[in-house]
Amino acid sequence: MSNKKIKVITGKIGTDGHYRGIEAVTRALRDAGMEVVYLGAGRRVEEVIKALSQEDADVLGLSFLCGGHIQAMKRLMTRIKEENLEHVLILVGGIIYDDEIPEMKELGVAEVFLPGTPLAHMVDYVSREVEKGKKNKE
Amino acid sequence: MVSTKEITEMYREKVTENTTSSGIPVKEVYNPEDIAHIDYDKDIGSPGKYPFARGHHPLMYRGKLWNIRNITGLSTPKAYNERLKYLIEQGMTAIECELDSPTFYGLEPDQPSADGHLGVCGTCLHSLKDVEEMLEGLPLDGLSFSSAPSTPELSQAYILTAMKHGFDVGKLRGLALIPHFYLFNTCIPDQEYITFVNGHTSTIFRWSNDFLEYVCKNLFKWNGWYSSGYDIREAFCDAIQEIAYTIAIRNETLRELVKRGVDVNVAAQRFMPVLCVNQDFFEEVAKFRAARRVWAETLKRDFGITDPNALCLRFHANVAGSSFTRQQPLVNLMRGSLSCLAGVLGGALGIQVPSYDEAWATPSEDAATLAIRTQQIIRYESGVPRVVDPMAGSYYVESLTNEMAQRIEAEVDKIEKLGGWLEAMRTGWVKNELEKSQIAIQGKIESGEKTVIGVNRFTIPPEEDFKPKRYAPDVSREVEPYLAEYVEWRDKKRDKEKVKRALENLRHTAEKTNDSLVPPVFEALEADATFAEIRGVLRMVDGLEYDWAGERISFLEVDKG
Known part of the structure; x- marks a missing residue:
């Protein structure tokens, strides 16, 4: 088991200023001892890709509260594949309709967290899945 | 099966909270001595009289009921026009127009970043032509219109449309919004609403102030500076900060208008903020009463305003959308009615109740109608609006009102000492304060100290939960013909x-x-x-x-x- 801190990138892509949820998640992950780079709202796909490569991140957490998530994730996942960043654990949270969750997972999103999910649950999920990923690599 | 121990605990459960949501300690019971130090004429005032704690008007709802101004917006200008006409038929008395995010953020609808957002959570409006289509057949001379964007293009297009139809601009009713420049880029890490560029306020910010000045001088029934408290509250702050920050932003805007030669007594009359009604019932009622008092006292003290019409706070209140849960969404109807009641008892001029499917998707027509019905039950069936400020004289409410007024005023003074709101924002003080509140409030939810029905208590498995009907303009493809026509017009038909x-x-x-x-x-x-x-x-x-x-x-x- 490596002692390297889990590194997470969080933020919001595109035209959605509802930042309250993602900031709460960012803080919870930081409080749990992870290294979190918060990109803020209104980021471009390319900015996210750049951050993922430069920071050598384990996890990407994005939040969507006013639509456009399927389209944004399609654009992002295409670029993630092109840049060989598929090892990053991709997580999405926010206002996502139930029917869209399977579609999100097909795109390569590992998990979708809906409103009301306890922060502790997300923190546990991230620690567990990153460890699992590292073991699989070894 | 429930055990004897469990049923006994449930039977014996008691209230354990001993502070309000903004941290004011409260006693078990309030008595005459708790309000003995409050002077009725100086600290409360009769309705319509300084310092207006009891209300902006002597008759309140006996003179005019509050506006049912629910936030609406969806799909294309044409579809939105139909929804507006329907909602007005159902009893909505004023409009707050919500935009889809590409419109809000100033994008063209056909660029990549707009993909998937068209007509979602709001309507798409990109030109004067769109606004004309949205307003087709509506009685603009009788309708009070407000809209969400911080830049004035939509309000200006609205004015042009009214002129084209021959309406007298001086008689239009509405609300012009500029406050996001006092929030964004500080509270929200954002790339579009830029308040400061290289340490100076931006040109778009200047345009908003120009428009406010225009409103003060030409649109005598429009109120300027519509929003702010609601957004700040939803950005995670408590009731005291919400009002104190709203007043600090007012001071900043007022100074700007005075600098532009607008009479301070005229300018102050045109301010109408939107505040938030959150869940702590009595604190919210006391907050509105305290807000009117501090609003008037600070205008008198700091700006020397004397005209009673200019001293009196008139506000619209939005029920906090963030209090609406995805879990057990029908329960949101109860949350909405209780908060709406607090708004009415607090003396709001207009109220917005969100649709119960808030945490699911763009509101369906059924959900939007129920949000109107909620307000109508209080208006017509409850008997609540019958008497002006019925909470007055309550030992608890008067004591809490007084306590909140003192705390709000202290917070306003703190910001003024920091050099005013813009300076407090520029230096990051505001952001820091909001972060502190965020930790405190979220912590209470996480620890279970604050009960959220369906989320941390009385939960049911998601598969057994009620699922609202989905209204989704993005997947129904109804925006596609609009988009094609718009692009054709923009690229080929314009001069x-x-x-x-x-x-x-x-x-x-x-x-x-x-x-x-x-x-x-x-x-x-x-x-x-x-x-x-x-x-x-x-x-x-x-x-x-x-x-x-x-x-x-x-x-x-x-x-x-």
Whole structure:
């Protein structure tokens, strides 16, 4: 088991200023001892890709509260594949309709967290899945 | 089966909270001695009398009921026009127009970043033509209209539409919003609503102030500066901060208008903030009463205002959308009615109740109708609005009102000592304060100290939960014909020379003069410039990228090339 801190990138892509949820998640992950780079709202796909490569991140957490998530994730996942960043654990949270969750997972999103999910649950999920990923690599 | 121990505990459960949501300690019971130090004439005042704690008008709802101003917006201008007509038939008395996010953020609807957002959570409006279509057949001379964007293009297009139909502009009712410049880029890490560029306030910010000045001088029934408290509250702060920050922003805006030669007694009459009604019932009622008092006292003390009409706070209240849960969504109907009641008892001039499917998708017609019905039950069936300020004289409510007024005033004074709101924002003080509140409030939910029904207590498995009908303009494809027609119009049907001349003139006015940007924006809108082009040109004046998403190049540059 490596002692390297889990590194997470969080933020919001595109035209959605509802930042309250993602900031709460960012803080919870930081409080749990992870290294979190918060990109803020209104980021471009390319900015996210750049951050993922430069920071050598384990996890990407994005939040969507006013639509456009399927389209944004399609654009992002295409670029993630092109840049060989598929090892990053991709997580999405926010206002996502139930029917869209399977579609999100097909795109390569590992998990979708809906409103009301306890922060502790997300923190546990991230620690567990990153460890699992590292073991699989070894 | 429930055990004896469990049922006994449930039977014996008691209230354990001993503070309000903003941390004011409360006793078990309040008595006459708790309000003995409060002076009725000085600290409360009769309804319609300074310092207005009991209300803005002597008759309150016996004179005029509050407006049912629910936030609406969806799909295309045409579909939204139909929904508006339907909701007005159902009893909505005023409009708050919500925009989809590409419109809100000044994008063109066909650029990549707008994909999937068209008509979602709001309507798409990108030109004067769209606004005309949205307003088709509506009685603009009787309707009170407000809208969400911080930049004035939509309000200006609304005014042009009214003129075209022959309505007297001086008689239009409405609300013009500019406050996001006092919030964004500080509370929200954002790339479009830029308040400061290299330490100076931006050109788009100047345009908003120009528009506010225009409203003060020409639109006598419009209220300026519509929003702020609601957004700040939803950005995670408590009831005291919400009102204190709202007043600090008012001070800043008022100073700007005075600098522009508007009489302070005239300017102050035109301020109407939107505040938030959250869940702590009595604290919210006391907050509104305290807000009116501190609002009046600080205007008198700090600005020397004497006109009673200018001293009196009139506000609209939005029920906190963030209090609505995805789990057990029908329970949101109860949350909405209780908060709406607090707004009514607090003396709001207008109230918005969110739709119960808030945490699911763009509201369906059924959900939007129930949000109107909630208000109508209180209006017509409850008997609540019958008597002015029925909470007055309650030992608890008066004591809490007084306590909140003192705490709000202390917070306002703190910000003024920091150099005023813009300075507090620029230095990061505001952001820091909001972060502290965020930790405190979220912590209470996480620890279970604050019960959220269906989320941390009385939960049911998601598969057994009620699922609202889905209304989704993005997947129903109803925006596609709109988009095709819009792009065809923008690229092929406009007189491009005329658009270019108008945009050049706008840029020139912004760059080379101190003149108001309102007239050249009117000219650009009439020349068929799009909303995104107008904002883009004004961004360029500050040396910013034409399109914040980096996906379009300037219309002006294309033609030069």
